Amino acid sequence: MMPPLLRKILLVDLFEGLRVTFRSQNPKNIYTEQYPAERPQVAERFRGAPRLLKDENGKTLCNACGACALACPEQLIVVGSVRNPETKKKELTTYTFDLSRCMFCGMCQDACPSDAIKLTQDFELATYSRNELIWDRQMLEDGPKPKQYKC
């Protein structure tokens, strides 16, 4: 080990630090994501925008039980339903999801017995007004369509 005074004069610590810095200059190790141009692939389980799923015939999977509305800590889900007099089953009419209060905890999708509501991988949810964050059934079934700017 070099004596401390010699280390001081020869600026050893400085060069040791610089060695680490220059090791990281390799262009192979670029970590910056060029966000709007290249979109990140989020994980499969990512909890983003909610979606009300439909089966292959285009019929909604939701059976209007309201378990999601009960499970939601912020009580931001409103399920509207009407009882079909022929089949004696509830049928979904409206479904409102207030995204402005949602904290994406995923308790609605945990509670859903028919896997109808799901938090998807869509994450671009910025809007120009708060009213646009209150999603109705139409919006929840179609999903958001963020504008993509080509650069």
Added chain:
Amino acid sequence: MPEATFLDSTELVLNMGPQHPSTHGVLRVILKLDGEKVLGTDCVVGYLHRGIEKIAENRTWAQFNPYVDRLDYVAAVSNGLAYCLAVEKLINCEVPVRAQAVRVILTELNRIGSHLLWLGTHALDIGAITPVFYCFREREESLKILEKYCGARLTTHAFRIGGLQFETYEGFERDVLAFCDMFLPKVDEYEELLTNNRIWVGRLQNVGVLTAEQCKDYGVTGPVLRAAGVKWDIRKALPYSGYEQYDFEIPTRTNGDTYDRYLVRMQEMRQSVRIIRQAVEGLPAGPILGRVAKVLKPPAGEAYVSIEAPKGELGFYVVSDGSAQPYRVRVRPPSFINLQALNQMVHGALIADVVAVIGTLDIVLGEVDR
């Protein structure tokens, strides 16, 4: 009233924060200064107060779980673990061993992430810009594992009362071990940059000294206490979630200054990797959720559980009156109590040392204000 001469300076009261970048959030410190010398400080907290403990009284036991992630949002997994352990103690629920092991892995991963954020911002406050980029690069990898496991990076909501909601994903063990292999050389790299750096040592050594006695008086816990030489870690002292099976050391130092706290945290990251490796290699199979009622109505009573969060001892005190909603939830956050020692630590120091001491206390204002 003594006559003021040209060289005398009167006491000056200065506000630091709440928008000051090096107060790590919205902390406001009122500094009493004599020139550059600090005569006393006064912390004003509450700018981020959201009334989380009151919110708990209007939610069911399970519904409150995502809110605790918002306390110490840098280490959300630890908060969730402490809350779940407290409720499980209340309802006397046995957590399956597999769930316990996965909980340990995720909490330790989050501890590494929290320490990395601390190291990056602390170095940034001191004036070293480079480490923050390196730390965030590695923290990103640990967050990716969390995202793949539970779907969120920061406010994870990873655990449920009684165990876990999700089974580990395909390739979880491989990802975690790859992270461990990648991470250890990186810690050496940070140490190469900082540990012997003359500016770093000069700015940190003998700054913000807190002796073991003073730590105990203030109730300070975590790395701050261990840097003063007290071997106190709740993972060893009161093991929870199966920590007694893992072989790891409690890093301690003796001086209790800012430099020692830095060294203790660096060692803690290495020990965390050691725990993660053991937990992944011995990951048992089996169920992940214990027997918990759908609508949780714990018997009337109370429970207190404390865990070793990255910042110190995090405690949850929960009271049930037998209904589906908590009667009272009280959080004992480490940051809030560690912050009390700020005045003692910076007394007689310079303004620049205040920045260093706030950085080394590793406070998160979400937890201080709640």
